[in-house]
Amino acid sequence: MQKKRYALVGTGSRSRMFIDALIGPYHEIAELVALCDLSQVRMAWHNQRIQESIGGSPLPTYLAEQFDQMIGETRPDTVIVTTMDSTHHIYIIRAMELGCDVITEKPLTIDVEKLQAIFETQERTGRSLRVSFNYRYTPAYTAFREQVMNGAVGKPLAMDFAWLLDTSHGADYFRRWHREKKNSGGLFVHKATHHFDLVNWWLDTYPSEVFAMGALQFYGKHNAEKRGEHYAYQRYTGVEEARNDPFALTLETNPMLRSLYLNAEQETGYLRDRNVFGEPITIEDTMRLIARYQNGVLLSYSLIAYSPWEGLRVAITGTKGRLEMDVVENIHQIQNDGEGKESASKGPFKSTSIRVFPMFGVPYTVEVPESTGGHGGGDPILLEHLFSPNPPHDPYRRAASHIDGAASILVGIAANQSMQTGQLIKINDLFRLPTKAAQ
Numbered sequence: 001m002q003k004k005r006y007a008l009v010g011t012g013s014r015s016r017m018f019i020d021a022l023i024g025p026y027h028e029i030a031e032l033v034a035l036c037d038l039s040q041v042r043m044a045w046h047n048q049r050i051q052e053s054i055g056g057s058p059l060p061t062y063l064a065e066q067f068d069q070m071i072g073e074t075r076p077d078t079v080i081v082t083t084m085d086s087t088h089h090i091y092i093i094r095a096m097e098l099g100c101d102v103i104t105e106k107p108l109t110i111d112v113e114k115l116q117a118i119f120e121t122q123e124r125t126g127r128s129l130r131v132s133f134n135y136r137y138t139p140a141y142t143a144f145r146e147q148v149m150n151g152a153v154g155k156p157l158a159m160d161f162a163w164l165l166d167t168s169h170g171a172d173y174f175r176r177w178h179r180e181k182k183n184s185g186g187l188f189v190h191k192a193t194h195h196f197d198l199v200n201w202w203l204d205t206y207p208s209e210v211f212a213m214g215a216l217q218f219y220g221k222h223n224a225e226k227r228g229e230h231y232a233y234q235r236y237t238g239v240e241e242a243r244n245d246p247f248a249l250t251l252e253t254n255p256m257l258r259s260l261y262l263n264a265e266q267e268t269g270y271l272r273d274r275n276v277f278g279e280p281i282t283i284e285d286t287m288r289l290i291a292r293y294q295n296g297v298l299l300s301y302s303l304i305a306y307s308p309w310e311g312l313r314v315a316i317t318g319t320k321g322r323l324e325m326d327v328v329e330n331i332h333q334i335q336n337d338g339e340g341k342e343s344a345s346k347g348p349f350k351s352t353s354i355r356v357f358p359m360f361g362v363p364y365t366v367e368v369p370e371s372t373g374g375h376g377g378g379d380p381i382l383l384e385h386l387f388s389p390n391p392p393h394d395p396y397r398r399a400a401s402h403i404d405g406a407a408s409i410l411v412g413i414a415a416n417q418s419m420q421t422g423q424l425i426k427i428n429d430l431f432r433l434p435t436k437a438a439q
Helices: 013-023 040-054 064-074 085-097 112-125 139-149 192-203 221-226 255-262 374-387 402-421
Strands: 004-009 030-037 061-063 078-081 101-104 129-131 156-166 207-215 286-293 298-307 309-318 321-331 351-358 364-366
Touching: 004 013, 004 064, 013 030, 013 040, 013 255, 013 374, 030 040, 030 064, 040 061, 040 255, 061 064, 064 085, 078 085, 085 101, 085 112, 112 402, 129 402, 139 192, 139 321, 139 351, 139 374, 156 192, 192 286, 192 298, 192 309, 192 402, 207 402, 286 402
Parallel strands: 004 030, 004 078, 030 061, 078 101, 101 129, 156 298
Antiparallel strands: 156 309, 207 286, 286 298, 309 321, 321 351, 351 364
16 A cells, blocks of 8 residues: 655644654554755754654755745645644645645634635645644544434524633743734634634534624733733743743753754744743733524633633533533643643543533433543544544544634634624625534
8 A cells, every 4th residue: 555645844843743643653554755844953853753763764854935845856645734823824725736635733724815715726726625623533522512413402502612721821822923913813713713613513503693802811011010010021941030930931941842942043033932921912811702603503602811720611502401511621730840731732631521401301421431642532533534544434524624624713713803893793794604504
């Protein structure tokens, strides 16, 4: 059997899950043929890991401006895109134009103009474009969908969804490039695309109307000064005054962060450890929205990025009852551990409970399958479905197309516009989605 060939563009920390899968459990059926990035230092670090893992020669590396050359010389079947969100469209579009299929990290992109360009290219080329929504594959979230599919609530009518990011993982968005909306689309797009995709998938429908409010209320220089806090430093690494700052992230103490970011600063100019109470920060940390879906379900959603614990509370109420789920991903008293402590994305959940309340029956608890691996056990299952030549049958229809990718980000894009204008935003006024309103 001929191995399927993959090239990867964007070798920051997001890329590691895909690289490790291709050089690890799937290396006999798939081949990683090239790396592309802004930084030669980053690619060299990955090549060192690859050589230590499987031996052999280092992979060919190409700088970002050599993307076309990489495609021509290494002939990948599929390009994996894990660059900064605002640049996803550049590589998605060019890869499809050069005859490649694409797997992209979420979000698909950050605004309507880039989304339209991606769709026009996909329609013109006919290439496959998938979005790697890990959470669809998380066993707990699959069990939740199974209950909806099996009619536990009857016809869904209303949904309440609250997501909490803690003062480690949540704070990390305010250290990185995500803190500027021009790069990430804000957390309504970058982070909540996961959550809106789950809503679309659980309810088997797409959004139609959105109204949102949000603000920067905890992070940022202005908020710190209102609390009587003053920080003179721009970043944390190498700053003596930041030594006892509970929000400090020091790059030199973590081998991966040192290799991928600190050592690459001269090439890229990118600071991975910026002060969360510094400037500029142009995204919100406190967000609320309401949305109507094509099947009539009304959603109430909230996202907070400075909670003492991380996880979610979600409930669907319908014509026959109510389905609830509580997930604790992480409980973390922040400390300077040199890694940013993104454990919520790296391992199984701390606790999960799913409960069903029939309209006129006895409540009961749903057994949640045990899981291992990142994103609550979703990562290993996602990778099998992406890279296995014969993935297992999937009755839950977890594979996310470019249309699903669009449906998730359009909630966040509409929310951004609603916050800016104070108006209710109709999704079809931004971008026309197909009708998907399961009854």
